[in-house]
Amino acid sequence: MIELRNISKNYPNGVGALYDINLHIGKEEFVFIVGPSGAGKTTLMKLLYRDEVPTTGSVIVDKINIAGLEQQQVPYLRRNIGVVFQDYKLLPRKTVYENVAFALQVTGCPRSQIRRKTMQALELVSMLRSAKQFPAQLSGGEKQRACIARALVNNPPILLADEPTGNLDPATSWEILQLLDKINKRNTTLLVATHNKSIVDGMKKRVIAMESGRIIRDQQLGVYSGNL
Amino acid sequence: MVEAFTSFRRSGLMSMITVGIITISLTIFGFFLLLVLNTGNIIGEISAKMDVSVYIQKNLSDSEIAAFRSQLVSLPGVEKVTFVPKNEAWRDFKEKFAARFSLDDVVEDNPLPNTFSLEIRSTDLVEKTARMAKQVDGVDDVRYSGSYLENTKILVDAMRIGGFIFVLLLTFATLLIVVNTIRLTVLARETEISIMRLVGATNSFIRGPFIIEGILIGVLGGAFAILILKFSYDAIAARILSALPFLPVVVDKKQLSTIYIMVSALGMFLGMLGGYISVSKLLKEK
Ligand SMILES: Nc1ncnc2c1ncn2[C@@H]1O[C@H](COP(=O)(O)OP(=O)(O)O)[C@@H](O)[C@H]1O
Ligand SMILES: [Mg+2]
Numbered sequence: 252m253i254e255l256r257n258i259s260k261n262y263p264n265g266v267g268a269l270y271d272i273n274l275h276i277g278k279e280e281f282v283f284i285v286g287p288s289g290a291g292k293t294t295l296m297k298l299l300y301r302d303e304v305p306t307t308g309s310v311i312v313d314k315i316n317i318a319g320l321e322q323q324q325v326p327y328l329r330r331n332i333g334v335v336f337q338d339y340k341l342l343p344r345k346t347v348y349e350n351v352a353f354a355l356q357v358t359g360c361p362r363s364q365i366r367r368k369t370m371q372a373l374e375l376v377s378m379l380r381s382a383k384q385f386p387a388q389l390s391g392g393e394k395q396r397a398c399i400a401r402a403l404v405n406n407p408p409i410l411l412a413d414e415p416t417g418n419l420d421p422a423t424s425w426e427i428l429q430l431l432d433k434i435n436k437r438n439t440t441l442l443v444a445t446h447n448k449s450i451v452d453g454m455k456k457r458v459i460a461m462e463s464g465r466i467i468r469d470q471q472l473g474v475y476s477g478n479l
Numbered sequence: 480m481v482e483a484f485t486s487f488r489r490s491g492l493m494s495m496i497t498v499g500i501i502t503i504s505l506t507i508f509g510f511f512l513l514l515v516l517n518t519g520n521i522i523g524e525i526s527a528k529m530d531v532s533v534y535i536q537k538n539l540s541d542s543e544i545a546a547f548r549s550q551l552v553s554l555p556g557v558e559k560v561t562f563v564p565k566n567e568a569w570r571d572f573k574e575k576f577a578a579r580f581s582l583d584d585v586v587e588d589n590p591l592p593n594t595f596s597l598e599i600r601s602t603d604l605v606e607k608t609a610r611m612a613k614q615v616d617g618v619d620d621v622r623y624s625g626s627y628l629e630n631t632k633i634l635v636d637a638m639r640i641g642g643f644i645f646v647l648l649l650t651f652a653t654l655l656i657v658v659n660t661i662r663l664t665v666l667a668r669e670t671e672i673s674i675m676r677l678v679g680a681t682n683s684f685i686r687g688p689f690i691i692e693g694i695l696i697g698v699l700g701g702a703f704a705i706l707i708l709k710f711s712y713d714a715i716a717a718r719i720l721s722a723l724p725f726l727p728v729v730v731d732k733k734q735l736s737t738i739y740i741m742v743s744a745l746g747m748f749l750g751m752l753g754g755y756i757s758v759s760k761l762l763k764e765k
Contacts, residue, residue, distance in 0.1 A: 323682075326679040326680060326681045328679070329676070329677060329678060329679035330678070330679035334677060340673075340674055342671055354679075357675045357678060357679075357680035357684060357685070358678065358679050358684075359684065405678070
């Protein structure tokens with residue numbers, strides 16, 4: 252599903268963020284990317300939805316090298332990749348329902364399908380009750396659920412979550428991870444970047460550990476820290 | 480479409496400010512168009528009056544008129560001779576000024592002379608023709624518009640070119656203002672645009688509502704500008720006409736509405752262009 256070959260990434264200002272990355276992630280896998288802040292987790296995610304292009308190497312998503320994708324093709328790639336952020340990025344002046352439906356509207360989805368798909372996504376994340384509320388009225392966990400619903404409303408085969416629990420308390424973080432696990436079991440490839448140790452250790456998934464732009468460990472049923 | 484209207488309503492204050500600024504720029508633009516139109520008209524009128532007036536005090540019989548006419552026509556450069564009898568001139572004069580005061584109380588007799596108006600083919604000949612006309616028997620006085628006539632052609636050309644360049648510069652300045660004000664409304668929605676891109680909206684889809692909003696703002700600004708221009712111009716024109724009746728202020732509906740249409744078309748076009756340029760700048764940044 253996802254393959255990174257000989258990736259390196261230098262930002263225009265000369266900062267090197269990734270070195271010599273080779274990685275294969277299969278269909279419907281659940282993968283944690285862990286490491287201290289500045290390790291390159293966000294940069295790696297950005298390569299996958301073409302928010303950044305690698306300096307060298309190829310990024311293959313669903314058999315296509317998206318590093319060489321034409322600019323006009325990028326929107327169609329994005330419709331197949333859902334992205335979830337630490338800061339949610341919800342539009343404050345739209346309700347939860349409108350925020351989720353927005354992702355369908357702007358891709359030109361037929362009106363008749365918008366309502367049905369939006370309701371399905373909200374139901375999946377247990378947010379039907381809060382559909383008419385504005386982001387400011389929601390708890391952190393609820394905001395993250397709304398953000399996940401928006402990422403999923405197009406039924407993308409891949410979901411990327413960058414520090415999804417960064418602003419949440421441990422109990423809520425755990426709930427969000429349960430939700431992501433449920434989504435993964437519904438045939439979605441899942442990548443979660445985090446430095447939340449207890450969650451990673453609790454979930455027992457594949458763990459890719461990064462440090463200073465390099466992969467230092469890649470382990471099935473792994474834990475956060477490597478000295479096992 | 481719906482999206483554009485909704486956003487227009489939601490970002491009410493910002494849009495109002497933008498409309499206000501565009502209204503002001505378009506009003507200034509329209510004001511200068513009107514100024515150019517009027518100056519052109521006045522100069523046109525002056526240059527059309529390259530004529531020599533020949534005054535004859537005494538009353539003339541029909542045969543005397545014919546004799547004068549044939550003598551004047553034979554002068555060099557004369558293209559046309561028009562006879563204005565003194566009674567007619569007096570009546571016209573009184574009509575023109577009747578609104579202000581009644582002349583009959585002040586002047587009892589017609590003080591105006593009989594006038595032959597000579598149209599001269601070329602400015603160079605005006606002086607010479609005037610001199611020769613003065614020598615004709617029975618002519619009391621000859622007047623012509625003086626030496627500034629020679630410069631009118633240059634002046635007309637200078638006005639036309641200057642006015643054109645000025646309007647061009649003004650259009651460009653207005654465009655800059657419009658682009659920058661619409662850019663404010665676009666920047667205010669930067670997050671929205673970044674999310675649109677994130678969830679896979681195409682660039683043309685993202686541009687659409689902003690272009691429509693730009694047109695909306697431009698048309699509104701244009702409409703307000705026209706209202707302001709029309710009312711103030713009508714008021715000013717009426718004032719000038721009553722104070723200086725001989726000044727050829729343009730009141731022709733057709734010419735004026737051409738200007739108003741130009742102003743609103745410019746508003747719409749600038750709004751559209753402004754919307755397009757502002758979003759494109761933002762889209763290119765990433
Ligand atoms: N837009 C950018 N421009 C320049 N340097 C950046 C940019 N984004 C990240 N970096 C740098 O790249 C490195 C990796 O950052 P990042 O991928 O955000 O790491 P993480 O998400 O693991 O904290 C850091 O040194 C960071 O300062
Ligand atoms: Mg990060």
